[in-house]
Every structure is written in structure tokens, then in C-alpha cells.
Amino acid sequence: MYNSLFSRIVMIWKRELKNLTSRPLYMFGMVIAPLFSVFFFLTLMGEGLPSKLPIAVVDQDNSSVSRKLVRQLDAFKQTSVAMHSCNFSEARQAMQEGKVYGIYLIPKNMEKDILANRQPKVSFYLNNAYLVAGSLLYRDLKTISILGSAAVGREFRKAKGQSERQAMIDLQPISVDTHLLGNPVVDYSVYLCNTILPGIYGILIMLLTVYAMGCELKMKTSQSLLRISRGNLFVGVLSKMAPHALIYFIVITAIDVILYGYYHFPCKLGLFSMLMASYVYVMACMSMAIFFFGLFPVMRLSMSCASLVSVVSLSISGFTFPVTEMHYLLQTWANAFPLRHFFLIYVDQALSGLGFAYTWSSYLALVCFLFLPLLVMPRLKKIYKNFEYVP
Numbered sequence: 001m002y003n004s005l006f007s008r009i010v011m012i013w014k015r016e017l018k019n020l021t022s023r024p025l026y027m028f029g030m031v032i033a034p035l036f037s038v039f040f041f042l043t044l045m046g047e048g049l050p051s052k053l054p055i056a057v058v059d060q061d062n063s064s065v066s067r068k069l070v071r072q073l074d075a076f077k078q079t080s081v082a083m084h085s086c087n088f089s090e091a092r093q094a095m096q097e098g099k100v101y102g103i104y105l106i107p108k109n110m111e112k113d114i115l116a117n118r119q120p121k122v123s124f125y126l127n128n129a130y131l132v133a134g135s136l137l138y139r140d141l142k143t144i145s146i147l148g149s150a151a152v153g154r155e156f157r158k159a160k161g162q163s164e165r166q167a168m169i170d171l172q173p174i175s176v177d178t179h180l181l182g183n184p185v186v187d188y189s190v191y192l193c194n195t196i197l198p199g200i201y202g203i204l205i206m207l208l209t210v211y212a213m214g215c216e217l218k219m220k221t222s223q224s225l226l227r228i229s230r231g232n233l234f235v236g237v238l239s240k241m242a243p244h245a246l247i248y249f250i251v252i253t254a255i256d257v258i259l260y261g262y263y264h265f266p267c268k269l270g271l272f273s274m275l276m277a278s279y280v281y282v283m284a285c286m287s288m289a290i291f292f293f294g295l296f297p298v299m300r301l302s303m304s305c306a307s308l309v310s311v312v313s314l315s316i317s318g319f320t321f322p323v324t325e326m327h328y329l330l331q332t333w334a335n336a337f338p339l340r341h342f343f344l345i346y347v348d349q350a351l352s353g354l355g356f357a358y359t360w361s362s363y364l365a366l367v368c369f370l371f372l373p374l375l376v377m378p379r380l381k382k383i384y385k386n387f388e389y390v391p
Contacts (some may be wrong), residue, residue, distance in 0.1 A: 005235070011228050012239035019215070020243060029208045030247050034040035034201045034275040038255055041197060042263065045189040051131050054082035055141075056091035063111035071143055073104065079140045095127055102126045102137045132188075182266065182351035191275040194346055195319040197255055198278065199339050202285045202313070204307040205248055209289035212244060213237075214299035222384035233381040237373065241286060248286075252278045260350075266355050268353030277363075284338040285310070295321040297383045313337035318344075341350020 020026045057073070059066050074081040082100055085091050091103045105123040113120040124141040126133035182190075216222040229236030256274050260267040267274055289306050294301040316323070317328060317339040323331055334340045341362040347356040348362070356363070373380075 008228055008230065008235065009239045009242075012236060013243060015225075015228070015250065016212075016240050016243050020247075024212070029204045030244075031251055033204055034197075034251055034255065036198055036316075037200050038193075038258055040257070041193050042189060045187075045192065049075050049078060049188055050136060052080035052132060053078055053099045053102075053137055053265065054080050055104060055137060056085060056094055056100045057081050058088050058091050058103060058105045060086060060108045061106050061110040062086075065111040065114065066106045069106065070104075071225035073140070076140045076144070078136045088218065092125075095125065098127075101130060101133045104141055111152065126192070131210060182347070189263070194259060194265060194337070195317065195343050196314065198252070198342060199261070199280060199310075199314045199317070201248075201252065201255070201282070202339055203307060203310040204283040206289040206310050207284060207303055208290075209241065209244065209286045210293050210299065210302045210306050212241070213290060213293040213303065214297075216384060217297070218299065220386075224333075226381070226384055231381075233384065234374075234377055237290065237377075237380075245283065245286060248282045249279055252282055265293065265350075265355050267350045269349045269355070273349045274346070277349065280363060280366045281338055281342040284341075284366045286371045287372050288338065290380075291372035293374055294373065294380040297380070309337065310339075313339040317342075335365065336365055338369055 011135055013314050032115055044279050055073075057070050059070060070081060070084075070229045073079055083091065083094055088103070088105060091100070103125040105125070107120055107122065110120040110122070123179070124138075124145075126134045126138055126141075178231045216225055225240065226233060253275060256271060260271050260274060288309070289302075292305045292309075293302045295298075296305060315321070316326070316334045316337060318334065323334050323340070324336070344362045345359050348359045
């Protein structure tokens with residue numbers, strides 16, 4: 001009935017398209033959930049960084065210098081002086097209740113100590129249980145303390161007859177020229193979304209691929225797949241998963257266009273370079289999922305393994321914590337995750353603008369994942385042939 005290879009492939013395509021359209025789960029996992037994730041994360045971090053984080057100021061000096069310092073602090077983008085108090089206990093209670101993320105304590109007689117050439121001590125307290133908020137506030141509070149001290153020192157030196165230039169040389173003998181590469185505006189969307197969104201989609205791809213393979217046993221249609229493919233399960237699986245891959249390619253293309261085309265995230269080699277990396281990443285995730293199902297032909301067990309591996313990859317890929325600082329066993333294990341190699345390609349291509357000569361090893365690693373299904377194909381053929389389904 002199915003004479004030519006092409007006719008068999010077309011028949012399997014039609015069969016799989018019918019499965020895709022008859023189960024709403026596929027539409028939700030392939031299209032709705034990833035696009036919702038894009039909308040959620042890009043909206044959540046639409047401003048790039050949290051802004052106007054509330055702090056409390058305990059001004060025990062209440063002088064013109066301290067009031068000017070507080071006004072300058074409130075003008076910072078990430079900081080908002082939400083509470084003024086002369087009582088430290090009241091400010092500490094507000095921080096314990098979560099109303100403020102930090103306390104800036106200005107001591108008594110600060111202005112007098114400055115004018116008397118003594119060194120007053122300014123203190124600040126931060127709630128580092130909120131890591132991002134604590135880090136940003138630490139930067140602002142430290143900056144305003146240094147700038148305030150420098151401003152007072154400059155006026156003091158000018159009053160003694162020094163020129164503006166000489167006063168600044170005394171205050172800052174070494175000038176620092178800082179260059180932030182890759183993410184110069186310190187945008188958390190650039191830092192996070194370019195890796196976590198493909199990572200989330202990789203989780204969905206692996207789960208849905210295992211589900212699609214397991215449904216052949218659950219619905220008792222595996223022998224039909226073998227019959228149409230004339231016993232060549234490699235052709236059967238490849239043809240079966242082709243419509244899935246096409247949908248994944250379309251969705252990952254839309255995600256990349258949104259990130260690099262609409263939001264103009266850094267992409268020095270252009271959109272096409274990241275599309276190629278995304279396509280290979282999608283195929284690597286699908287191949288790993290088929291491999292897991294071949295190893296553990298119980299749907300719930302293989303889906304658990306696929307979800308565990310894909311979720312762990314978000315932590316071990318290196319975009320939140322450097323892989324080089326992990327235990328040496330974890331450094332080796334990190335290479336077993338497709339997301340790790342996709343992240344390296346993203347850093348080299350999109351952020352650093354390096355060509356294929358620098359990224360070929362990461363591409364090669366992703367291509368190696370494509371051969372994983374071949375290792376379990378004989379076992380999978382035996383399972384499909386004998387209807388060995390375990391619910």
C-alpha cells in the first residue's frame with residue numbers, strides 16, 4: 001500500500017497532523033505557553049531594572065549637608081526615600097515588615113565633624129534576602145556616600161584656595177573608565193530573557209516529545225506506525241516528529257524576532273545567527289527526549305526524567321552562576337545539557353560578535369545530541385512491536 005518512501009512519509013505526516021489537531025494539549029504546550037512566557041517575562045522586566053526601591057532614612061544630624069545628601073539619594077533611579085525617621089528602631093521595624101529594603105543612617109554632628117576635618121561614619125543596612133533589591137540598593141547607597149564625601153571634600157579644598165582641578169586630583173588621584181561589555185545598560189531583560197525563555201521552551205519541547213512518543217503505546221497505535229514505515233522505525237519516528245519540529249521552529253522564530261527584532265536586544269551577528277542556533281537547540285531537545293523515552297519506556301518515568309534534566313539545565317547552564325566556579329564534577333556534567341551549549345553560542349554570537357570559528361565546538365556539541373535516538377532505536381522498535389505500555 002505504501003510503495004515509495006515519500007508516500008510513507010506523507011502518510012505518517014497526515015497521521016501526526018491529525019493527532020496534533022485532535023489534542024488541545026499540543027497547541028497549549030507548543031504555542032500558547034511559550035508565547036505567554038515571552039509576554040510575562042518581557043512585561044515583568046519591561047524597565048530592565050527594578051526602579052524606585054523603597055528605603056528608610058534615619059537623619060540624626062538634620063543639617064543642610066544631610067538634607068542635600070538625602071535629596072540626591074532620592075533622585076537615583078533605583079532608590080526611593082519612602083520613610084524619614086529620627087528613630088532607628090522604627091526604621092528597623094519597617095524593614096523587618098518588608099515595607100523598605102534598606103536603611104540609610106546619618107549620624108549626629110556629621111556636618112560639624114566634616115567642617116572640623118574629622119571623619120563621620122555613615123551606615124546603611126540592607127535586606128539581602130531580596131538579592132536583586134539588596135544589590136541595587138547597595139550600589140546606590142555606596143555611590144551616594146562616596147559622592148557626598150567627595151563633594152564636601154571638594155568644597156573644603158576650594159575654601160582653602162585650591163582650584164577645581166587640583167581639588168578633584170586630590171580626591172580621586174586615579175580616574176576609572178568603566179566599560180560594561182555585552183549588556184552596557186545593565187538590563188535584566190537582556191541578562192535573563194535570552195536564556196530563560198529558550199530554557200522554558202526546551203522544557204516544554206522535551207515533555208511534549210516524550211508525550212507524543214508515549215501516546216503511540218497508550219493509544220495502541222505503535223504497530224500502525226511500524227506498518228506504515230515498513231518496520232523502519234527510524235523513518236517512522238523522523239517522519240512523526242517532523243510536524244512537531246516545524247511548529248517548534250515557527251514558535252522559536254517568533255520568540256527570536258520579538259527579542260532581537262522588536263525589543264532590539266544585543267545581537268551583533270544579526271538575527272539569522274541566533275535563528276540557526278535556536279533551530280539546532282530545538283532538535284537537540286527533541287533528540288534527548290526520544291532518548292529518554294527509549295531508556296525508560298514508561299511515560300510517567302520518562303517525562304519525569306525529561307523534566308528533571310531540563311529544569312536542572314536552567315541552573316547549570318551558567319547564565320546565573322559561572323560554571324567555572326562550580327565543583328569540577330558539575331563543570332563536566334554541565335556539558336550534558338543542550339541549554340549550556342546554546343548559552344555559549346548566545347554569548348559568543350549575540351553579545352561578543354564572534355563568528356563560527358569561535359562557536360563551532362558548541363554547535364558540534366548540539367549536533368551530537370541528534371545522534372542519541374540511534375542508541376535506543378532497536379530497544380524502542382521492540383517496545384513498539386510488542387505493545388509494552390505501562391500506565
